[in-house]
Amino acid sequence: MLRYLDEYRDADVCKKIAEKIRCISTKPFNIMEVCGGHTMAIRKNGIHSLVGENINLISGPGCPVCVTSIRDIDRVLKLAEAKDVVICSFGDMMNVPGSDTSLSEARALGAEVKTVYSVNDVLAFAKKDPGKRFIFISIGFETTAPLTAAAIIRAREEKILNFNVLALNKTMPKAIKAVLGAEDCNIDALLGPGHVSTITGINMYKPVVYDMGISCCISGFEPMDLLRSIFVLTDLFEKDRIEIVNAYERVVCDEGNLKALKIMETVFEPVTSEWRGLGDIEGSGLKIRNEYSDFDAENFFDIEVPETKEISGCICGEILRGTKTPENCSLFGSICTPLSPKGACMVSSEGTCAAWYKYAR
Amino acid sequence: MCWAVPGRMIEIDGTTGIVELSGVKKDIALDLLSDVSIGDYVLVHAGYAIKKVDEERAKFTINFFKGFKKDA
Amino acid sequence: MKTITMDHGSGGKLTHNLIKNMFFKHMGNDILDRCDDSAKLDMEKGKIAFTTDSFVIKPLFFPGGDIGKLAICGTVNDLAVSGAIPKYITCGFILEEGFSETELEKIVGSMGKWAKHANVKIVAGDTKVVEKHNADGIFINTSGIGIIDKNISLGIDKIKSGNKVIVSGTLGDHGISVLSKREGIKFDTTLESDCAPLNFMIREMLSYTNGVLFMRDPTRGGLATTLNEITAESGMGIIIEEKTIPVKEEVRSACELLGMDPLYIANEGKVIIISEAPAAERIVDLLKIHKLGQDAAVIGEVTSVNPGKVYLRTKYGGEYIMDMLTGEQLPRIC
Numbered sequence: 157m158l159r160y161l162d163e164y165r166d167a168d169v170c171k172k173i174a175e176k177i178r179c180i181s182t183k184p185f186n187i188m189e190v191c192g193g194h195t196m197a198i199r200k201n202g203i204h205s206l207v208g209e210n211i212n213l214i215s216g217p218g219c220p221v222c223v224t225s226i227r228d229i230d231r232v233l234k235l236a237e238a239k240d241v242v243i244c245s246f247g248d249m250m251n252v253p254g255s256d257t258s259l260s261e262a263r264a265l266g267a268e269v270k271t272v273y274s275v276n277d278v279l280a281f282a283k284k285d286p287g288k289r290f291i292f293i294s295i296g297f298e299t300t301a302p303l304t305a306a307a308i309i310r311a312r313e314e315k316i317l318n319f320n321v322l323a324l325n326k327t328m329p330k331a332i333k334a335v336l337g338a339e340d341c342n343i344d345a346l347l348g349p350g351h352v353s354t355i356t357g358i359n360m361y362k363p364v365v366y367d368m369g370i371s372c373c374i375s376g377f378e379p380m381d382l383l384r385s386i387f388v389l390t391d392l393f394e395k396d397r398i399e400i401v402n403a404y405e406r407v408v409c410d411e412g413n414l415k416a417l418k419i420m421e422t423v424f425e426p427v428t429s430e431w432r433g434l435g436d437i438e439g440s441g442l443k444i445r446n447e448y449s450d451f452d453a454e455n456f457f458d459i460e461v462p463e464t465k466e467i468s469g470c471i472c473g474e475i476l477r478g479t480k481t482p483e484n485c486s487l488f489g490s491i492c493t494p495l496s497p498k499g500a501c502m503v504s505s506e507g508t509c510a511a512w513y514k515y516a517r
Numbered sequence: 518m519c520w521a522v523p524g525r526m527i528e529i530d531g532t533t534g535i536v537e538l539s540g541v542k543k544d545i546a547l548d549l550l551s552d553v554s555i556g557d558y559v560l561v562h563a564g565y566a567i568k569k570v571d572e573e574r575a576k577f578t579i580n581f582f583k584g585f586k587k588d589a
Numbered sequence: 590m591k592t593i594t595m596d597h598g599s600g601g602k603l604t605h606n607l608i609k610n611m612f613f614k615h616m617g618n619d620i621l622d623r624c625d626d627s628a629k630l631d632m633e634k635g636k637i638a639f640t641t642d643s644f645v646i647k648p649l650f651f652p653g654g655d656i657g658k659l660a661i662c663g664t665v666n667d668l669a670v671s672g673a674i675p676k677y678i679t680c681g682f683i684l685e686e687g688f689s690e691t692e693l694e695k696i697v698g699s700m701g702k703w704a705k706h707a708n709v710k711i712v713a714g715d716t717k718v719v720e721k722h723n724a725d726g727i728f729i730n731t732s733g734i735g736i737i738d739k740n741i742s743l744g745i746d747k748i749k750s751g752n753k754v755i756v757s758g759t760l761g762d763h764g765i766s767v768l769s770k771r772e773g774i775k776f777d778t779t780l781e782s783d784c785a786p787l788n789f790m791i792r793e794m795l796s797y798t799n800g801v802l803f804m805r806d807p808t809r810g811g812l813a814t815t816l817n818e819i820t821a822e823s824g825m826g827i828i829i830e831e832k833t834i835p836v837k838e839e840v841r842s843a844c845e846l847l848g849m850d851p852l853y854i855a856n857e858g859k860v861i862i863i864s865e866a867p868a869a870e871r872i873v874d875l876l877k878i879h880k881l882g883q884d885a886a887v888i889g890e891v892t893s894v895n896p897g898k899v900y901l902r903t904k905y906g907g908e909y910i911m912d913m914l915t916g917e918q919l920p921r922i923c
Binding site (some may be wrong): 303 | 519520521522523546548550558563564565568570575
């Protein structure tokens with residue numbers, strides 16, 4: 157048995173919670189699941205079909221691959237052209253197309269590209285082969301950024317100077333605010349990102365909850381966790397109450413992981429970041445601080461690229477803000493498919509459109 | 518986003534360790550945690566332990582669901 | 590360390606010594622030993638099954654097998670799932686200059702051993718050597734011939750609505766055990782590849798039942814991809830029940846760790862069987878008699894609804910489409 161996983165996968169309990177949700181839900185209710193992992197888990201387990209007609213589960217911008225701009229992909233691909241450079245990336249990024257090509261295509265044409273499970277593997281490669289520069293493409297939110305920061309600190313301690321990072325990490329709070337603050341936003345509650353919250357703690361949701369009058373329930377990823385969180389939010393909504401609830405208490409606490417946060421702040425500082433589908437959001441990206449510039453790939457390479465445009469007809473921005481669904485998009489399922497993704501929401505398997513294509517057709 | 522799974526610590530050596538998930542063992546980095554002991558369950562994300570599972574609070578979760586099991 | 594050089598591929602003395610002292614030593618039989626340019630084979634009258642495959646796996650040696658064992662079993666299984674008795678195999682080798690002779694002998698020895706085990710003869714072969722960096726160590730190509738029993742008639746056109754989908758055992762073992770040794774992912778597991786010749790198990794099963802309509806082995810792309818091939822070729826739909834699909838605990842753990850799906854992971858010792866509904870349970874029982882079929886199970890059925898699509902019903906009551914694998918399945922962080 158997989159401890160702390162299988163206990164939360166009881167089909168009978170899920171059916172009972174779903175029944176209770178349907179019982180107490182009396183009016184239309186839009187819940188945004190911020191995290192792409194939640195989108196996948198909900199669709200894969202059919203949660204969306206169990207909670208009744210009133211409840212709409214809407215995917216938000218919490219998919220780091222989806223929100224990486226085409227421009228940033230192009231910058232990665234420009235890096236891949238450099239001599240004696242090995243690009244190291246998570247598998248998630250390999251097939252994401254830039255304006256012209258992707259990392260897996262670049263590899264086919266001779267670029268040195270490795271997929272890695274962990275940034276630690278890149279450190280090991282760099283140590284073993286000092287003649288090449290190993291550049292880690294760092295994507296991810298607050299769950300993943302501390303890992304890159306820890307690797308940079310370790311690289312400094314062990315003097316692994318041929319280890320570089322291209323920092324493309326983003327942070328959640330400003331993006332959530334941007335989505336909820338949009339004029340056409342019709343979100344009634346938030347399903348809070350469970351693993352981001354293990355690092356950040358709960359405090360960052362307070363402005364959202366109290367200023368915007370929207371409840372937030374931090375949720376785990378197993379079916380019972382998701383249904384519990386949806387039940388909690390529905391109950392609050394029906395009673396006109398606004399609260400933050402931590403329903404992933406086994407790994408999320410109020411203050412988060414202070415050590416990880418400190419490590420992250422030591423290496424990174426906030427910067428404006430371009431979110432595909434949402435545009436520039438101030439203070440929502442992470443940049444490597446000057447003190448660690450010797451590990452910053454941007455210091456060693458000129459990777460400026462021309463401006464890029466989304467394909468005409470793409471409504472990813474509205475989908476990411478929760479105001480439209482993939483079925484509203486004229487490109488969905490025809491021109492835009494997982495094999496040939498044209499917009500942010502289709503590029504990653506946990507993007508809204510990719511998840512709909514796979515699980516909800 | 519943020520695929521992470523709980524594993525049990527079976528070996529610790531400074532800032533590295535080995536977790537076990539039902540027979541599968543993987544070496545992971547412990548740079549982001551202090552006070553981890555053998556037998557603790559940790560959440561593993563991309564080769565790092567990012568949080569210890571709080572076994573007491575997990576019991577609270579299970580108790581919540583027990584309520585649903587009883588509701589026949 | 591003795592290595593393969595360009596001279597080994599030149600056709601001269603070194604080539605002949607390699608063939609005699611290594612290939613013939615491990616693979617030799619009455620036909621191969623004749624050293625003819627072509628193998629001359631006595632064949633029974635009737636239909637033959639004829640297949641080809643190439644093997645480029647990395648790493649070359651993995652828990653439970655190696656590229657050589659894979660080459661023999663893969664070819665034997667392609668013939669066996671077509672309802673044929675595998676008889677003869679050929680193998681062509683492309684070796685990279687500098688490849689270790691010791692490793693080559695291990696691989697060739699493994700092929701000889703597993704050919705004997707599967708009761709097939711390796712009757713022809715070829716060896717070429719290419720310059721360093723022009724091949725990745727060793728590539729193996731095989732072809733295989735089998736005799737189709739005239740009493741057995743399998744075909745994609747025989748698949749009808751209501752037929753059952755059976756799998757002969759646990760899924761994902763091979764892919765995960767290979768992945769555990771791959772640079773950059775390495776993890777410890779007791780899992781071994783399920784690589785094995787299935788011909789005896791299949792032959793025995795077929796001799797006790799007429800209910801088998803079609804078979805295929807779920808290799809690259811796993812169960813989901815192979816079922817998609819079947820629905821695309823037959824024009825039928827398939828629905829499978831998640832809770833009935835046998836997956837080893839360690840495969841599950843590894844997939845949880847890496848963010849992968851066992852239903853898309855390669856198998857090298859499993860067969861998918863489409864059978865008439867009344868025969869399904871008996872077929873499972875027949876498979877279970879064998880060591881290689883101990884975990885056999887009925888996992889779903891063929892439908893006329895949603896033609897060309899494969900659906901999975903989750904234990905929570907949801908259903909979703911299982912598409913074919915679009916590219917390489919990679920471990921993910923999201």
